[in-house]
Amino acid sequence: MAEFSLIGKSVPRVDGVEKVTGKAGYAADFSLPGMLWCKLVRSPYAHARIVNIDASRALRLPGVKAVVTGKDFGGWTWGWMPATRDEPPVAVDKVRYWAEAVAGIAAIDEDTAEEACDLVDVEYEELPGVFDPEEAMKDGAPAVHDYAENNISVQYHWNFGDVEKAFADAYIVREDRFATSRATKGYIEPPATLAYYDPSGYITVRAAKQSPYFHYRHLAACFKLPLSRVRVIQPYIGGGFGGTKNDSLAGDFCAVLLSKMTGKPVKYVESMEEELTTSRRRHNMITYSKMGATRDGIITAIQHKVIADGGGYTAVGPLSLYLAGFGTTLPYKLDNFKYDGYRVFTNNPMGAAMRGHGVTHTRFAAECQMDMIADELGMDRLEIRMKNSIDNPAPGTTYTTINGVTLKTCGMKEAFRQVAEPYWHERNELPKKEGNISWGVGVSGAPYLTGARQMGHQACAAIIRLCEDGTVNLITGATDCGQGSDTVLAMIAAEELGIPVSAVISQKVDTSYTPADPGSYGSRVTVLGGQAVQKAAQEVKKQLVEVAAQTWKVKPEDVDIRDGMVFVASDPDKQMPFDRMARVACYSGTGAVIMGTGYSTYGLEPLGMESGYGNAGVSYSFTAQTARVGVDLETGQLTTQSFTIASDCGRMLNPLLAEGQIEGGAIQGLGQAIYEDFIMDKGRTLNPTFVDYKMPHSVDIPEMKLIDVETNDPDGPYGAKEASEASHVSTPPAVICAIHDAAGVWIKEQPATPEKIVKALKEKAKEKAQK
Amino acid sequence: MKSIKLEINGVQHEVEVAPWRTLLEVIREELQMTGTKEGCGLGECGACSVLMDGKTVNSCLVLAAEANGKRITTIEGLAQAERLHPIQQSFIDNGGFQCGFCTPGMIMSTKVMLDDNPNPTDDEIKKGISGNLCRCTGYAKIFDSIRAAKVAMAASSDGRGGA
Incomplete structure (x- = not known):
């Protein structure tokens, strides 16, 4: 791509050396002199009234410095929207899920803090609990929150077109129940923080947060301080994927309060068992899906009733439920759509955001059901998708869905074309059966949004300062939690300024100095942050060009910068290396301060959560995927042999990083499809370890072939859109449709474990025998 | 004590x-x-x-x-002063990590694997790091990194990545 010197190139990560040498500092790697350790006392009940807490025995243990309970936070509660602030930092009067924190301890070391936890006497009065969201909605079910009638945390009712008429007119109508599992983000770095409440009234924390500005606001509100007295410094982040590391945890709040009480810095590192027991996991959602189609396989109507297990508090649930509805009108044309969504409180751990947020649940249902319809019509499963796919709008035009989602680019059809030959069509030439293994191929399509909106501000800004040695400081509020945004943003700055990436020095988020930014979620950083950086860099370039024009007594429009040189194209005598021109600017006369600022202007429409109408993001990515899977017909054991993934992510700014995102998203999706689920017993997570909560290991990985479908979206820097969340969403249906192709059984509840497959095969055999 | x-x-x-x-x-x-x-x-x-x-x-x-x-x-202990071990360099060049949290452990397991068997097959590579979880990459670029590292190490003077 001659038009760019860096964009589109596989530039290695800017944080590479730090990460491969062990120098990158994550939250738990920081320590301060005199530091205390915090541990939490957690509830042994999923639903119970707290009658009394007596910490006197714990306080008498040598080395214990302070204990906090829920009451010490003065009744403050928090939540995602003003109307849903139902969560205290630490439980006050009652606990609503198993292992909810009820007290925090500060001691001289972690072992002492842990020992002291056992010495806190908490008197509970156990309450009847409710653990199934459909049971929780029934009259007379135990109430998790008094304010929520029938335990309904949030509900939406949207109706576009006329589904009743469409179903009446349809040649074929199917109704099925699908369910997704209790999957979790599964990052390897457990949440951690090092907090110091300075006696003069300033909070400084280093915390593992993918959205540090959320935490900044939570702490200021909780401790009733002006924002300027809260400083969140972002360390390296060991993976995010939504949910827990977006939000603030009991350990975060306790560490700050314990620091305030003791005057010492306090460190909190969650154990992986605590993380997996209490983490804000993906909502498991039940989708009752009704789909109608014509004899030719045109999908005419979808009606979804979704019931989401929200767990004990609201958290980000309103957005999860909204996204589960909004996404159903993509990536296929649809004239009639009805959505009734219910997020329900139970005494399970909280359901919250995770990669593929919301969309994954209903897309799984719709993709499987499309195959069922295609099979009944005797139609090829790829053909039904090609027939229904939204076309790529002609440049300058927009496609609008029935619920007001607008697309300027859509590579869905092209992506299907790319996986068709040879991957889809050659499947019949590959062996269908080898011993007990029956092979099948599945195909799926999925959308995802770029730049999810929240209810609050969308701010995304950048500051670039030119230094006198010709480097630039790049300052943004964006957090790289592994996705590579520090690298991509540095590339954008370097591209615009005509300098190498090594001349861009990126600063990590420090809420005292970096511009406010909601954080890293909803695939927003590359596009929104990228535009901000692009504008800031253009501003710096303009100022430096003006200096050059004055120096050379030419017009600014005659000066350009490329490959580290400032030059006048028409006059070979007028050229100077970038760093020298930077010195000219900084040292001439009074000396200039060259600094550029920019902010994103994308995605300013308000989010239509009640109406369900309008955009959820700035632009939309699309993925087509095939999966070849072998099913052992005796044991139900699966072999995932290959994935082909064609992605329209607008333009890949850095193919090495974008591919890594797509592959990582797909494999996380594979985990959700066939392995991952928390086994629950009355609110208690029975498998809170990485052995029992099985995630994909190196030996489980299929061959992956990636295909880039470039569409160049006008609403993204250099045409970029989201990468990875669509492949995360397309994987579970591709795999589960492949299982059906292989073994003739539909596994409508994720994950498709060997046990479920064997059971389905037995039922199928029984039905066959009865016929 | x-x-x-x-x-x-x-x-x-x-x-x-x-x-x-x-x-x-x-x-x-x-x-x-x-x-x-x-x-x-x-x-x-x-x-x-x-x-x-x-x-x-x-x-x-x-x-x-x-x-x-x-x-x-x-x-x-892997890099010699400023000079990265070939495995470290290979992980950078081939995108073998994202968040980087599993990376130190992943690289140490890779080192033992390649020290024991300088020319592992793709299956042996998968098995060699099967005790190391990575949630970000989906492993594909880790496999690429290890394949490239084995070539780089074979080309080094002592066959083990030394100078």
């Missing part, structure tokens, strides 16, 4: 440890070498992998007292 001797990355250390302290805790907390990470603390994720007398161990499962007199290599 027990006094133990550890040779870590060629440097002798003598530390007083409680009997229940793990090698990981001693490395990270007593000696302040935080390159080795704690993920699960139960030997399931491999983030804390270090070399003990040339073999990979989950340092969270090894009691410090058991490591008495042993030779330990951590991620900090």
